[in-house]
Each structure stands twice: as structure tokens, then as C-alpha cells.
Amino acid sequence: MDSQFTRIKGGVGAPQGFVTSAISCGIKNPAVERLDLALIVSEKPCASAGTFTTNRVKAAPVRVSQSHLRKGNLRAIVANSGNANACTGVQGIRDANAMCDAVAKPLKLKRSEIGVCSTGVIGLPMPMVRVEPKFPELLEKLGPKNGPDVAAAIITSDTHAKEIAISFDLGEHRVRIGGCVKGAGMISPSMATMLCFITTDANIPTESLRKGVLECVESSFNRITIDGDMSTNDTVLVLANGASGMPSARRNSSACKQFRAALQFVMLELAKAVVRDGERVTKFVTVDVVGARTYLDAKKVAEAVCKSALVKASWNGGDPNWGRILHAVGYSRARIREELVDIHIAGKAACIGGLQATTPMEELRAAVAEPEFTITIDLNQGDADYTMYSSDLSPEYIDFNRSEYAYWKQARKDGLV
Amino acid sequence: MDSQFTRIKGGVGAPQGFVTSAISCGIKNPAVERLDLALIVSEKPCASAGTFTTNRVKAAPVRVSQSHLRKGNLRAIVANSGNANACTGVQGIRDANAMCDAVAKPLKLKRSEIGVCSTGVIGLPMPMVRVEPKFPELLEKLGPKNGPDVAAAIITSDTHAKEIAISFDLGEHRVRIGGCVKGAGMISPSMATMLCFITTDANIPTESLRKGVLECVESSFNRITIDGDMSTNDTVLVLANGASGMPSARRNSSACKQFRAALQFVMLELAKAVVRDGERVTKFVTVDVVGARTYLDAKKVAEAVCKSALVKASWNGGDPNWGRILHAVGYSRARIREELVDIHIAGKAACIGGLQATTPMEELRAAVAEPEFTITIDLNQGDADYTMYSSDLSPEYIDFNRSEYAYWKQARKDGLV
Secondary structure, three states: OHHHOEEOOOHHHOOOOEEEEEEOOOOOOOOOOOOOEEEEEEOOOOEEEEEEOOOOOOOHHHHHHHHHHHHOOOOEEEEEEEEOOOOOHHHHHHHHHHHHHHHHHHHOOOHHHEEEEEEEEOOOOOOHHHHHHHHHHHHHOOEOOOHHHHHHHOOOOOOOOEEEEEEEEEOOEEEEEEEEEEOOOOOOOOOOOOEEEEEEOOOOOHHHHHHHHHHHHHOOHHHEEOOOOOOOOOEEEEEEOOOOOOOOOOOOOHHHHHHHHHHHHHHHHHHHHHHHOOOOOOOEEEEEEEEEOOHHHHHHHHHHHHHOHHHHHHHHOOOOOHHHHHHHHHOOOOOOOHHHOEEEEOOEEEEEOOEEOOOOHHHHHHHHHOOEEEEEEEOOOOOEEEEEEEEOOOHHHHHHOOOOHHHHHHHHHOOOO | OHHHOEEOOOHHHOOOOEEEEEEOOOOOOOOOOOOOEEEEEEOOOOEEEEEEOOOOOOOHHHHHHHHHHHHOOOOEEEEEEEEOOOOOHHHHHHHHHHHHHHHHHHHOOOHHHEEEEEEEEOOOOOOHHHHHHHHHHHHHOOEOOOHHHHHHHOOOOOOOOEEEEEEEEEOOEEEEEEEEEEOOOOOOOOOOOOEEEEEEOOOOOHHHHHHHHHHHHHOOHHHEEOOOOOOOOOEEEEEEOOOOOOOOOOOOOHHHHHHHHHHHHHHHHHHHHHHHOOOOOOOEEEEEEEEEOOHHHHHHHHHHHHHOHHHHHHHHOOOOOHHHHHHHHHOOOOOOOHHHOEEEEOOEEEEEOOEEOOOOHHHHHHHHHOOEEEEEEEOOOOOEEEEEEEEOOOHHHHHHOOOOHHHHHHHHHOOOO
């Protein structure tokens, strides 16, 4: 599928008719200059769609963006890193609204045309005193070439910014999709995971865009897990402004289908990038479950294996431990029969019919010594399948997440707590 | 409740009419002398009851013991550590049967009167060549004082043997309950977790014993978690031989109720001991969920919090991170309202109405610096509650579980793989 799309530069700024900017407000640490406030603006009205965390504890910006997306079409997104504005009550809603207003007024947009996103530490008030004075600078910097800065401004514990842009033809028109994503911890399936912004100059009607986004999220971001923890802030927002000049794609037209395939490609690349850059991750593991009785059985098996602490520890150790994989298959609550299960690691048989295969241990060890490999679990009971993308769990991950006390100390310095 | 029971010595050997023994076969490593084969025998017929893993991948001894328990009453238990005899197919069943036969014949019992249990590495054949020649020694050593040896023989990654024995009066008769337990990894609720053997000289009819065991397991072993991984081998077996001389307790009599309270006490003590001795565990955390709309809502919240990698990492770091607790409450799928949730740590308010409480951070940090503390989560929506016992997750846990390659190397030396 890759070959039909041309990779281009520019991230979310690559599509026509979008301007972006990113600046540093010192949200995490006033002493360190690091991009942490970003803005994406379409010069034209957009179709828009999004998905949000299914966590019942939702950050203030998630609540605000959900409401804005219901009211109509978004045309701009303002986002910060360093503070999640989650578990912050009424003041959090006020702060999220203030962030929308701060960009809406100068841009002559309605508050409800702004999407707002935050990511970072939970339970501390937004340091608005440092953010609000910076909005004139943020607006002034708006331009067509700052896409990579947006990608850099939304990362937290990520080790690097993650973005993509592609161009391809829809009929006679060349269109572009750009995207960026952040997320390295609190990554678990069953929702739109982490922050992801996608822009496109394709002309896709809102209804088609919504349907496409739901489908593409289901088979990309909802299929990754790092630590099994579902965030309070996860958001995917997609803006389509039609600035490529193509006529509006009709519902279910081949242009719509081609666009959806491209969106799927972009989202899956970004989702995989999140796993590869997971907190203290050393392995990228694709888990293919095949031969299940139903899609749901396949999904349960994939999720149990991808979330098992013991399986992930063995991947970290380069141990081709099919026994631990099979034990997670067993407790997945899927309908499985132990004596039918085959497990292949990088195409090499590790377990056949629930028993150890004859592949020499050295070959299996060599396979899991690679930084990326695929585990195929064949339940031999039907023809449903499901694929997930997971990582190992390292001692360094736990060590990295032991304490957020430094953030509290900074918040106290700021007089926020 | 503790006060009505007198703690005594002797573990599973403490009740009247039981003889036990334990020896070393070198199952893990022929070069190291370590107890790894144990036997518990009642001199009289017993009522018996048990619970087993709900994992669909069940070890051979689980399948054999389940079948024996259905056929009638067990009178002896043979158990080994070092090899789980799991994912071992037909040969595994043969080996488990051979272990039963090896003790049944000399004891003049039927094979179906023997319970058999194994714990250790998954997917490697039982090294019967080292086990079988040792049965005469195992039988010869049978005596009333070897209870502590049984507790020592069933441990694997546990740092120490875990046992208990109590005596108390049922009417005019003094009776005893003894128990031992192993389990330090692959510990997760929703079944009878790990291996646990309990003996008693109380005279309890089989039906009452079965009902009591199910109830007591539900509120003890099913409420603990270390790593969220459910084993293939988990088994609880209880033998009641009536050797105290008390008359058979009638169903629903006060003697039955008193016995059940004592059994509950024993199981909960053993369950907590498993968590305290969890692999590389540094904290024992009681999570009390109160004010839930239903029991199931309370349970979902407790399980989500107790299994969250990020919450457990923060406990490891001594970080009173209520935001991570609340985020796990949110994704638990329980019916909760963020703005109603109160979280107390060791009785100190950390979060009130979904927002940070005013307790000084130093007080909260001091509370989670303790090796044991309680987190109380009040959903303020009803009067259902649920308690779980959990541990932190340490970098050392992951490091400890990175590889089981040493076992494979030994198995190859033994010509088993």
C-alpha cells in the first residue's frame, strides 16, 4: 500500500491552506526552553472529525473539544504539553475555554471552532499565568512551514517528535495528508490513544470524514498498547479543508475510499511510531492472532498477550517464552482449545498443538533478539483474525515512572498547589 | 477476629491425623539440594474440596486433580515445585497419573483419592527420571512433624515458606486448621490463585466444606494481585478428616459457621502472605473501594487500580499519585462520576470530589513511604464495597522475569527437549 503514496515533508503543515506555529511557555519548567504550545489553523472552513478517550475521567480539554466538535466543524487546534489539565474541575474547564478564546478572537473564529488539547501531568492546575501572555507570540509565528515544530511541541516523555506527510492523487487532483502524534506512556487500546492531529487538503464531507476516522482509529490507535493504562486525555482530531481544489467527494465514492485508505496508512504509521517510541521500550512486537472463531475472540487473545507483564518481561529479556504466551491466551476469556494452538515467532514454529515445537532454541532466541519481530498465534478454530502492536516492558520503564514529585514541586513554586 | 483463634506451630501437619513429608529430587537443578517434592496424607478418610485456575490452558495436574475431586474425596496430596507440568500434552497427564500411582499403591489408596499439584516452569516435560526413584524416600519420611517442610518444598520464586496453623473450639471440641501456600509471580484474581493446601481435623461434611471453600476463596485468594497474570496451575485443596473427635457438623449449624470463619481467617492470612512475598515487592497495599452502586462496580474499580502498571510504579516510587489512581478508576468500566470521587491514603485526604485535597504533600508522602498502607476510594454513589490486596511493581520484578532460559538449558542437559 505504501507505494501508492509519496512521502513528503512538513507534517501537519504540508497540506495546502494550513498554517501552524509552536512556541515555548515553560509549562513544565520555566527555566528550560522547550516547545510546549502549538497551534494549527486552516485558512478555510473545514470538515472535522475526532475520537476521544473512553475513560470516564476526562480531562477538561477533552470535554471542551468534544462539545465543540458536536456543535460544528473545527477550524483550529490549540494544544499544550507538560500539563494534562485533567482532574482540575471547574477551573480546568475555564482554562480550556480561555485557551480557545485566546486564539479564536484574533483569528475571528467562534470559540466552538477551536479544538483544545493538553497532555502531561494529571491533577495540577494549568499554569495559565505563563501560558496566556504567550498567545500573541504564538499567533504571530503562524506560517506554512512550522509543522515539525507542532510535532515537537506536543511531546512529553517521547524521545523524539513523530510526524508524517504524504501526497497522492484523488482523481485528477493531488491531495496531501499530514499528521503528528505524541504518546509514550499510558498507552492502551480501546479508544483513540494519545494526542494525534491530522490535516488534509482533500475535500471530504463531514459525514464521510467521521465514518472514516472511526474506522481508521479502530484499526490503528486502538490496536496498540505499551503499558495497558488508558489516558484521560487521548484525542485524535482530523481537519479537512479542501484547499487542494478538488471537488467535494461524494459519499461512498471511489475518492472517499481512496482517501480512507490513505488516512488508514497515515494513522497506522503514526500508531506504530508511538509504540516504537514507547517509554523505555526496546522491542516492537506485532501480534497476529489468526484462526479464531470470531473477531472478538481474536481480539481478546491479542489484548491478553500484548498486556501480560510476564510476556512483555520475557520480550525484554530476549526469551522466546511461548509458555507465557500460551498462558495469556488461556486467561484471555476467548474460546480456545489448548491442544489446537500454534505459536510462531518470526515465522519459526515455537509451539505446535499446545506443545513445544522442534525448532532449535537458538533459532527462536535469534528471532526475539531482533528489535522488531512478529508473533503469530493460530487458534485453528475459525477464520477470524486480529493484529496488535505492542512493546516489551523494561525495568527502566518502571524506574522512569516511579515518581512525578518534581512536577508537584514546580507547581508549588508556581503557587498553584 | 484473630483473638478467637490460637496460633500454633506445625502448618499442614498441625491438625490431628495428618502425616506429611518433603524431600529433594533436584527437579530444578540436580546439583542443588532443595526440597521440591511434598506429600500430605490423612490417616483417616476425609471430606475434601478445592478450587482451580479458570485459565483455559490448564496444567496436567490441574486436570487430574479436578477429575479426582469430582470422583470422590481426596485423602492425600502430592506436589512438586520446579516444573509446572503445564503445556505438556498427553505425556503430562501420564506423568501426573504416575505421581498419584506412586503414592496411592504403597498407601493402599485409590488413584482417585490423590490430589496432584505442580508449580514451576511451563512447557517443559516433568523430569520423571529424577522424581520416580525418590518416592520410597518420600513415603518413608511421612510423620506428624514435617508440615514446615511441605511449605518449603512447594515454593519457587518465593523468598520464604508461608504457612499458618490455628486451633479453636467448635462446641466442646478443640479443632485445628493448618495451611501452606506458595506463589510470588503470575498472581492475579478471578480464581483460586497459586498452590494452597489446607488440612483440618474438624468434622465437616463434604457439601458444607465445598460451599465454605468457594466462599472463602472468593474473599481471599481472588482478591489479591501482584502482576495480573493468571497461572495455569493455581489450586487450593482442603482436606478435613474429623480426627479431632468432634461429631459431624450439621449443615448450616453454628459449628459450620464458626469453622467457615476460621477457614476464612486462614485463607486471608495466607493470601496476604503471598502478596507480601510477591516477586521483588516492596509495598503491601490494601485498596478499599466504598460507596459504589454495586458490588461489581466496586470490584471493577479495585481491580483496575490494583493492576495499573503506572499506579504500581508510583507506589514503588513512594509517590502519593492520586491522579494515576483516579485515571485507573476512570477506565475501570465501573459507573463512576469523577466529581464525586474521594481518595484517602492511610486515612489522609488526597483527592476530594475529583480534585486535589488540602493535605500537605509531605504527609501523603510519609504515608506511602511505609511498607504497608491502605488506599480508600469512595465513589459516593451507593453502599457497595470491595477490598483488594496488591503490591507495587518494581524494576527488579521485570528484571527478575526477563528470562527462563536457564531452565531450558537444564532440560536439554536432562535430554527432555
